Amino acid sequence: GLLAMEGLLPEDNDLSETAGVIAAEIEDQHRMSVHQILAANRHNEAKRIRGLIEKDGTFKPARNFDRLLTRTSTGVPIMTVVLLTTLICVFIIGSFLEEGIVELFETFLIQPMYELSLPPLAENILYSLLIAVEAGLGIAFPYVFVFYILISVLEDTGYMTRAAFLADRAMHNIGMHGQALIPMVLGFGCNVPAIMAIRQFSEREKIIASFLITMVPCSARTVIIAGIVFTFVGLFAALSIYLIVFVLIILTGIVLTKVTPGDQFGMILEMVPMRKPRAKQTLTRAWLRMKEFLFIAMPLLLVSSVVLGILQFFGVIAAFQVLFEGFMYSALGLPDYASTSLLFGILRKEMAFETLAILSGTANLGAVMSAAQLYVFAVVSVLFVPCISTIAVLYRQMGLKISLAVCCYTLSLGFVTGIILNALFNIF
Known part of the structure; x- marks a missing residue:
């Protein structure tokens, strides 16, 4: 004036x-x-x-311990060690539990089934059902439950807020503030609560987070990485998939930061005190998260396995696979039934792995697919369209336009990355 x-x-x-x-x-x-x-x-x-x-x-x-965790020179190495240790523990402990459970299934359920002399359709359905239960409880359950326990320990100690503070400047490079690290890490467990946790973000940050969180390897994707690549290819191959995904997340975030309109804001984050985790509280929190897998994913898996058995018996699966056989083999180097596995992976991500076991007729995927095929399949599955639960929550949070954009982007990213990897494997 x-x-x-x-x-x-x-x-x-x-x-x-x-x-x-x-x-x-x-x-x-x-x-x-x-x-x-x-x-x-x-x-x-x-x-x-x-x-x-x-x-x-x-x-x-x-105060000195907090400085150690939040200072860049010491905090970044500590955070790297914590994340790698968490993943390695999930792989090793999950693999140990998996071997015991799968052996019990093979000895006391799968082998005796062949001695029953059932009608072909009934045998096909029962076999698909048993393979699904084996893949769910014997393979997915150990990895998922161990992951939830470890994440609950990190949350209960108060370390997650320190990691968010430490990551603030790096997160700004991909269009978000450090507090966004918390839903990103939640995404390692399940993308659904991670998407729900972005409600308080600005509109710009919600758009960017919608793309990035759906790319985070959730526990179901960890099942694919651990159950396929770690088990049949090796530890470093499994860890390299996380590296590929993280690089793609960073590149995607950088691009979205440039093209997404709106302002970028700072954050105010409550730094909760460090404390010793309580076993009862940690197990309770892990169990509450695990219940979703047992009471939602498992019934869906069992019903889908019965449907798969029926469709496979009447040749419907074979007809569907013929449509994509050329693309799956020539572009991705995968067997034709991998297309069906990817499709079922939209229902639940771990079902891509479990369906692959059902259609290949064995949980020992290393006997029917090469290391390169297993690696490409795992990468495509991890980057592929989010599961139906994530899509539903994404639609409710962000609307149809963003949901379709995320699905189209991840679909394209998965196939393009798989094609590049297959070409590299053929060259080298």
Whole structure:
């Protein structure tokens, strides 16, 4: 008003333009966004006030430990070790449990079934059902439950908030703030609650998060990676899939940051105190998450296995596979029944693996597919269209347009990545 009239400030219609020029100069000088600069200034002021009122030595051990976890030079290596240790523990413990359960199924259920002399249709259905139960309880259950226990331990200790704080600057590079790390990590368990956790984000961040979270390898995808690649190819091959996915997530985030309209904001994150996890609380939280697998995924798997057995007996599956046989083999190097497995993977991600076991006639996939085929199938399955539950929640949160965009993008990304990997395997 008055200052503008006196020529000390520009008129209102020029004020926003002037502010934009000043903001650009500040960002160029500090190599950070204005939001990050303001957040840093607030953080420094809060630190100054804390220094005035906090007595020397108060909470010193806890404070030093927090600094160790949140300082970039020490926190990043610690976070890397924590994540790798978590994945390796899931693979090793899950594999140990899997071997025992699968052996029991093969000895006491699968082999005796052949001695029953059932009619062909009944035998086909029963065999598909038993293979599905074996794949679900004997393969998926060990990996999923172990993962949920380990994630619950990290949450109960308070480490997850430290990881979010540490990741804030890196997350800004893919269009989100550090607090978005929490739904991203939740996505390792299940993409559904991870998508639901983005409600408080800005519209821009919700769009970016919708794409990135659906690419995170959830526990069902971990079942595919561990049950197929770790079991039949090796540990480093399994870990390399996570590396491929993480690189694709980062590249996708960088592109979306450039093309998605809207402002990027900072965050205020409550840093809960570090504490010792309680076994009862950890197991309870893991069990609550595990119930979804047992009471939703398993019934769906059993019904689908019966349907598969019937369709396979009457030749419907074979007819469907003929349609995609050329593409699956020439482009991806996979057997024709892999197309059916990918399709059933949309119902539940781990069903891609379980259906593959059913259609190949054995849980020992290494006997019917090469290491390269298993690797390509796992990568395509992991990047493929999200499961139907994730799509439903995504539609409810973001609407039809974003849901279709995510499905089309992940479908294309899965096939393109699989084609590239198959070409590389053929060359080398």
